[in-house]
Amino acid sequence: MTATPKIYGEDLKKSRDKGDAVLYSMDDESVFGPVFHEISFRRAVELGSLVDYKVIVLTVSEDVVTKDAFTYDAVQNGGMSVSNAAKVIGCWRALSKRDVQSEIVDGDIFPMKRAVGFAQVINPSQKYDRVSSKLFAEQFQDTIERYKDKRRQELRAEYGSIDEVEFAKENGLVCLTKHIDGSMDAFEKSSLLEWLRDDVEKNHCKILFNVRCLSEGVDVPALDSVIFLSPRKSQVDVVQTVGRVMRVSPKTNKKRR
Known part of the structure; x- marks a missing residue:
């Protein structure tokens, strides 16, 4: 569970695919699995979990x-x-x-x-x-x-x-x-x-x-x-x-x- 998923850009991902870098991007389902739930700041404010x-x-x-x-x-x-x-x-x-x-x-x-x-x-x-x-x-x-x-x-x-x-x-x-x-x-x-x-x-x-x-x-x-x-x-x-x-x-x- 994280508030700020680490997701890398396409350029870095291309470097990874070439073997020039080792990345663990959190949108990679083969490593982290699928997202089971997501809540935005706006929705959290509406629910009262955060203040505006x-x-x-x-x-x-x-x-x-x-x-x-x-x-x-x-x-x-x-x-x-x-x-x-x-x-x-x-x-x-x-x-x-x-x-x-x-x-x-x-x-x-x-x-x-x-x-x-x-x-x-x-x-x-x-x-x-x-x-x-x-x-x-x-x-x-x-x-x-x-x-x-x-x-x-x-x-x-x-x-x-x-x-x-x-x-x-x-x-x-x-x-x-x-x-x-x-x-x-x-x-x-x-x-x-x-x-x-x-x-x-x-x-x-x-x-x-x-x-x-x-x-x-x-x-x-x-x-x-x-x-x-x-x-x-x-x-x-x-x-x-x-x-x-x-x-x-x-x-x-x-x-x-």
Whole structure:
């Protein structure tokens, strides 16, 4: 029984037939036998076995970022690039739900509380603008604070003054971030997952960044969101990852239809 059958493409199957590769594709009935039952995500949601989900596509202009704070020299010294800083701001806005309030139909207008973020690499690169799990974990909230300072300056320039109480209300989400990877021992990984499961105070969201180690075999039913910080080519990876947030969780009011 599997949620993500491993099925290989025709090119690889041709290589197998030529003897150039050894494959065990799960659509090969001579090896795995016939499929005795299949259920789609849609049907599982209809039955109440999974909860429904929404896809948010982030489109954030680099103009929202203070460019003098995210220069090439900053990247060379381990800092965040303009494009990655824009991704941080987009993720923060999505987690706060501030741009989708009109689309919410179930009354859950409050910010998300738990998320996992998938990056391209573990460590930041001085040569390439890659999405680093460690860098996002280290600089996520600091990037948001810089963005908020920029917005304050823009609003003051336009209106002369701002209502700090209202500004804090609209921009109050604080993100607590950590990193996890396959080099960590079982105890450290377990501790980080337990941190993610633990209760979250109001207007806070926990994000656990990784590259691949949270794609499967992770049980956090209270998870609210999965963040893809770079394109994913594997449909199997996407299905496995989205499945992390579709589990029913009374703790976070994720209910069956």
